[in-house]
Every structure is written in structure tokens, then in C-alpha cells.
Amino acid sequence: MNIASTLLLAVAMSTDAFAAAVGKGAALHRPHLREALRTGLIFGIIEASTPLVGWALGRAAAPYVESWDHWIAFGLLTLLGLRMIRSGFGTPEPETQKPERHSLWLLALTGFATSLDAMAVGAGLAFxxxxxxxxxxxxxxxxxxxxxxxxMVGRFLGAVAGQRAEIGGGVILIVIGSVILAEHLGFMR
Known part of the structure; x- marks a missing residue:
């Protein structure tokens, strides 16, 4: 995978977390930079860890599926992309009472939920x-x-922009999966 693909993958993987962060920012009463950095750090650590777990699981299975690994990567990325696109077209959640700060456990749970796709991508990358x-x-x-x-921009953008970002991230995942498949089938050299 080249640098451009890696960067596109990173952006795609972070869009669902971005969408969640927009919602978290919109749910807070005037979030400060310190809270935004704290949230970003929690999500970033979790999102960096889950592809490693997925990759390790994928590597364990690699010898058994080597001849069709590119199809697995394509399938996983396409399914995840379609899920993100479908989620992006969903109905935004209604506003609730706005707290000053989110708890560590709520942020960690949200970060983990948005990083499950990164675990699946990590499994696909093992091939x-x-x-x-x-x-x-x-x-x-x-x-x-x-x-x-x-x-930081959540209170201005609201849930709709966050959902549009998730749609874009889903499209990027599908494109990356298609490029991986095309490279392995010899269409791109």
C-alpha cells in the first residue's frame, strides 16, 4: 500500500470518529480545546490499537486464505464503506441536555464503537x-x-455535517478496496 492509500485509509477510518465527535461537541455546552484534545487523544489511541488487533487476527488466518486475500480485503472494505454510507443517511439523534464534559468511560466506549471498523480493516490489511x-x-x-x-466545531456543524463526513469516509473505503482488488488482479501496475 502506498502513502496516498495509507493517508486515504486513515482519513476514511477517522470519519466515523469525526462524526461521533461532532455529535459529542454538539452535545457539550461550549466545549473547550482541552476537552477536544482529551477526546481526540482517547479516540486516537483506541483507533490506532484496533487495526493492530485485527491485523494480528488476520495474520493468524493468512496462510489459509492467501490465494483469495485481495477479495477479503475488498469485501471487508466495501462492506464497511456501505455500512458507513448507510449510517450517514440515517436520522440524526435528537438533542439532549448539554453537559460540560463527557466521562472517560463514555468517550472510551464511543471510541471503541467507532473503531470496530478499523479492527476489520486491520484484519483485511493482514493479507x-x-x-x-x-x-x-x-x-x-x-x-x-x-x-x-x-x-470544537460540533456545536456549529451539528449532526448533519458529521453524517455527510461518514458518507464520504464510506466512499473512500470502497475506493481503497477497489484499488487493492485492481492491483492484485493486475489492472494497476
């Missing part, structure tokens, strides 16, 4: 030639930045 440590670090860093920004 292609990729430096998983740099890819996971890039995903984590992109998520930290996107979540921090999402919290």
Missing part, C-alpha cells in the same frame, strides 16, 4: 503487503486530529 505499525499510527493520528476538530 496485503503493508507496514501495520505506521498504518495504525497514521490512522490514530488522523483520528486524533479529526476528533479534536470535530468536538
Amino acid at each position: 496485503i503487503d503493508v507496514n501495520i505499525l505506521s498504518t495504525a499510527a497514521t490512522i490514530g493520528l488522523a483520528t486524533m486530529v479529526m476528533v479534536t476538530l470535530g468536538v
